[in-house]
Amino acid sequence: MLARSTSPRVPAALETPGARSRGPRASAALGPGLGLLLLALLPAAASAQGRWVDIGAGVGFTIAVEGDPESREVFPPYAFGTFSPGNYVYLELLPWPPSGLPAPLEGGEPAFVRAVQAYLDTGTCPCTGALFTPVAIELRYDTARVQALGGREEDLRLVMYDADAAAWVDVPAQSVEPPRDLVTGSHSSSGRQFFAILLRPQPASTWGRIKAQWAGSP
Numbered sequence: 001m002l003a004r005s006t007s008p009r010v011p012a013a014l015e016t017p018g019a020r021s022r023g024p025r026a027s028a029a030l031g032p033g034l035g036l037l038l039l040a041l042l043p044a045a046a047s048a049q050g051r052w053v054d055i056g057a058g059v060g061f062t063i064a065v066e067g068d069p070e071s072r073e074v075f076p077p078y079a080f081g082t083f084s085p086g087n088y089v090y091l092e093l094l095p096w097p098p099s100g101l102p103a104p105l106e107g108g109e110p111a112f113v114r115a116v117q118a119y120l121d122t123g124t125c126p127c128t129g130a131l132f133t134p135v136a137i138e139l140r141y142d143t144a145r146v147q148a149l150g151g152r153e154e155d156l157r158l159v160m161y162d163a164d165a166a167a168w169v170d171v172p173a174q175s176v177e178p179p180r181d182l183v184t185g186s187h188s189s190s191g192r193q194f195f196a197i198l199l200r201p202q203p204a205s206t207w208g209r210i211k212a213q214w215a216g217s218p
Helices: 017-021 032-041 144-148 205-214
Strands: 050-054 063-067 068-075 089-097 112-119 133-139 158-164 166-171 174-178 182-187 193-199
Touching: 050 063, 063 089, 068 089, 112 133, 112 144, 133 193, 158 182
Parallel strands: none
Antiparallel strands: 050 089, 063 068, 068 133, 089 112, 112 193, 133 182, 158 166, 158 193, 174 182
16 A cells, blocks of 8 residues: 555656546636536536535545546545535546556556556645545456557556656556446545556467577577
């Protein structure tokens, strides 16, 4: 499990202006009356792309990728700690191009199957974005892409980016659910995070290694 941090656990270079422009629909700096009015008008459905959430209300909530309700984070009550009602944060789960992410530095270079950014704006809330209760993460994958990469669904791996270590690390308690085309896990790092599904490289078969060895023999 990653240590909690008061700052985003993502590379500063990845927080591009484009990512910021997809941020809150309403500003937390608005006056109380206008701010609450706009909050009331924002979509509250679990399938909404992004929304303001009262983290002090004592109820759980779900943030899903727009148009893909099965790819989501499921937050239990008080996931960000114990706060009084009226403390709002903005959360959004955004598809992210793997080409804009650091490559996994492992033998065999695992391939990206999919990536998302968990975006968080704390506004005027005194919370830091650190999570104090595990949050479930579920990401749907495209079986056609897995097959195109020459892999198997059981070899998929759910990871998140640890900026302190400058490396992708496994999301705890993860599993692959082929009947639903999902990879699931649970984390308690931060509300600001990058997640990805990687395909583990397949080791060469014993016979393949033998043939390669003989092919290189004089």
